[in-house]
Amino acid sequence: MSSKTGAKAENVSPLRKRVPCPNCGSKSARESYPFCSKRCSDLDLGKWLDGSYAIATEEPGSGFSEDEY
Numbered sequence: 785m786s787s788k789t790g791a792k793a794e795n796v797s798p799l800r801k802r803v804p805c806p807n808c809g810s811k812s813a814r815e816s817y818p819f820c821s822k823r824c825s826d827l828d829l830g831k832w833l834d835g836s837y838a839i840a841t842e843e844p845g846s847g848f849s850e851d852e853y
């Protein structure tokens with residue numbers, strides 16, 4: 785068996801694939817990839833910040849035992 789393990793690499797996809805804006809679905813622009821505009825980019829960033837705000841509330845010493853008298 786002469787093995788030709790994928791010598792041809794024709795299906796090389798470009799690094800930056802054109803994807804619709806995650807926020808509104810419009811065509812993405814180079815300047816604000818993968819968003820269509822900076823406005824959508826900022827809006828999405830705001831969502832992330834809002835989400836991280838809830839996750840960031842993690843108390844390390846939650847197993848504090850109170851002294852009972």
Ligand SMILES: [Zn+2]
Pocket residue numbers: 805806807808809810819820821824
């Ligand atoms: Zn958009």
